[in-house]
């Protein structure tokens with residue numbers, strides 16, 4: 001996507017190859033197009049064992065694969081090791097979003113990203129997570145930097161993808177590509193809390209797999 005407003009992007013000095021941790025197609029669409037436009041070499045690492053249930057996980061992952069294939073970008077499909085995810089966040093089930101549970105969730109996902117990057121010759125990792133206005137950039141950057149610091153010469157790139165029109169382009173791209181539009185962050189607790197909030201407002205519970213950017217009609221559930 002050519003966009004005059006998007007500033008020309010450059011990797012931090014001396015860096016040449018990025019492993020992009022992607023949480024979903026809508027969040028990574030702009031990040032992917034920005035790096036493509038800048039000629040940055042990268043692949044996608046999809047490691048999100050937080051996403052519940054598996055039906056939602058598969059939908060988000062397949063949307064991301066569809067867009068990666070369209071753009072000829074490498075896609076690494078990592079484990080869906082949910083048992084480890086639940087072990088890691090034990091005791092934090094009732095934390096609010098952006099709290100300690102989310103720090104552990106980001107830590108786990110970025111640690112695996114950093115390990116893969118280190119073992120496969122990437123010198124930089126970054127993430128699409130921070131483009132969402134629901135997320136705390138400092139919390140994400142902290143987890144990313146901690147994970148990268150485990151390995152010599154690995155950098156977590158803290159570029160703010162929201163700035164310079166990034167948030168608006170994220171929506172434009174999502175509509176253009178008709179990406180699946182998830183309605184909660186991802187884990188079973190965020191699904192629970194979003195449904196509680198919706199019920200408190202007299203709204204229906206979330207139905208998985210029915211909402212897509214740029215489409216008027218809502219698909220009928222299976």
Ligand code: SF4
Pocket residue numbers: 050051097098101102103105106185186187188189190
């Ligand atoms: S709310 Fe989102 S970031 Fe926080 S633990 Fe759940 S899936 Fe992870």
